[in-house]
Amino acid sequence: MFRKIIAVIAFSCGAISVAAQGLPTDAPLTIRPLVQQLGETLLKGKQGSIVAIRPETGEILCLATNSPQGPNVSLAIAKAYAPGSTFKTAQALAMLSEGVITDEMKIECSGSFLDGNIRVNCHKHSSPLSLKEALAYSCNTWFLQTFASMINDEFMYESRDEAVDTWRDYMRSMGLGGPLIIDMPGEMGGLLANSNYLNRRYKNGWDGKTIIWAGMGQGDVTMTPLQMCNLAVTIANKGEYHVPHIYKDTKEHPLAKRFKERRHTKVSPKAYKPVIEGMRMAVESGTAEKINTPKYKICGKTGTIENPGRDHSAFIGFAPMGHPKIAVAVYIENGGFGADMAAPIASLIIEMYLKGKLSEQSEQLAEKLADKRLFK
Numbered sequence: 001m002f003r004k005i006i007a008v009i010a011f012s013c014g015a016i017s018v019a020a021q022g023l024p025t026d027a028p029l030t031i032r033p034l035v036q037q038l039g040e041t042l043l044k045g046k047q048g049s050i051v052a053i054r055p056e057t058g059e060i061l062c063l064a065t066n067s068p069q070g071p072n073v074s075l076a077i078a079k080a081y082a083p084g085s086t087f088k089t090a091q092a093l094a095m096l097s098e099g100v101i102t103d104e105m106k107i108e109c110s111g112s113f114l115d116g117n118i119r120v121n122c123h124k125h126s127s128p129l130s131l132k133e134a135l136a137y138s139c140n141t142w143f144l145q146t147f148a149s150m151i152n153d154e155f156m157y158e159s160r161d162e163a164v165d166t167w168r169d170y171m172r173s174m175g176l177g178g179p180l181i182i183d184m185p186g187e188m189g190g191l192l193a194n195s196n197y198l199n200r201r202y203k204n205g206w207d208g209k210t211i212i213w214a215g216m217g218q219g220d221v222t223m224t225p226l227q228m229c230n231l232a233v234t235i236a237n238k239g240e241y242h243v244p245h246i247y248k249d250t251k252e253h254p255l256a257k258r259f260k261e262r263r264h265t266k267v268s269p270k271a272y273k274p275v276i277e278g279m280r281m282a283v284e285s286g287t288a289e290k291i292n293t294p295k296y297k298i299c300g301k302t303g304t305i306e307n308p309g310r311d312h313s314a315f316i317g318f319a320p321m322g323h324p325k326i327a328v329a330v331y332i333e334n335g336g337f338g339a340d341m342a343a344p345i346a347s348l349i350i351e352m353y354l355k356g357k358l359s360e361q362s363e364q365l366a367e368k369l370a371d372k373r374l375f376k
């Protein structure tokens with residue numbers, strides 16, 4: 001099974017063999033067969049990816065993809081998507097670190113964001129909302145307004161160029177917007193707007209409103225499901241990560257030093273607490289409450305990504321809250337609401353890894369999800 005997976009992945013990434021990277025084909029992999037198998041089953045009839053990583057080490061536990069062309073298209077590492085509202089976690093971390101927002105401030109939202117001819121609806125929630133509530137109920141007004149005001153803040157930044165480049169530096173430090181350079185070929189970078197890019201793209205000028213969509217993970221920001229999972233890792237570890245890898249570190253095949261080093265994000269360590277609490281609230285009583293379980297505490301963030309067809313369904317999260325053992329990202333193209341498909345798939349992956357099996361109820365859910373075919 002291990003060999004099959006790596007062969008499939010290597011094939012999909014331009015037929016670059018494992019041996020071509022100087023890695024012996026008999027080196028053990030970090031993939032957990034039960035979790036991988038479940039991931040492949042859940043992706044039946046769907047185009048998308050499931051990535052799971054052990055936060056403590058960066059070991060890739062599951063790397064499942066599927067598409068109408070078959071499972072040998074490695075969308076998990078080779079396709080960059082708009083992360084949608086899963087990105088609000090990273091936005092909150094950057095803006096808390098900069099002091100643009102605080103975890104105590106409250107913002108009014110009447111149920112949708114309105115600005116000129118722009119209207120973006122929210123899930124049902126109370127008003128005004130704190131940051132934790134904005135994460136739990138995925139308030140668009142909260143994140144669109146605060147991001148635009150950060151970019152337009154003339155007191156804090158000398159120019160908009162400086163504001164957007166500062167924002168981008170935080171995101172890059174979380175491993176977003178560029179390849180993580182894992183031990184597999186074919187990895188894609190993604191897009192994170194910076195001043196050079198924006199000055200080239202918007203020749204007549206730009207401001208916070210021009211790039212406002214990035215506040216909710218759409219527009220000038222894309223990333224791979226692998227990077228989304230790594231974002232969940234950095235949150236689970238409160239600011240640290242190892243470069244994800246698919247090869248085990250063994251005496252016979254020791255990993256390169258770069259995979260053993262801890263990387264640090266630029267995010268203020270204090271920023272993680274409210275974001276983690278907001279992600280917990282999302283599962284306890286917010287947009288992902290369907291996956292709440294008394295077995296362990298899952299922290300997560302849903303994403304529903306607009307695109308020309310049916311919405312994409314996304315989720316990032318980790319568990320258990322106190323001592324995270326697994327971080328997950330699920331991205332299902334045209335899967336609808338994040339809570340409908342990506343979140344329950346992630347919850348099953350978490351259960352399989354933490355418990356080694358699924359409960360009877362979860363087996364039924366897995367069957368139901370596997371039967372949902374978006375293509376034949």
Ligand SMILES: [Zn+2]
Binds near residue numbers: 112123138
């Ligand atoms: Zn709202």
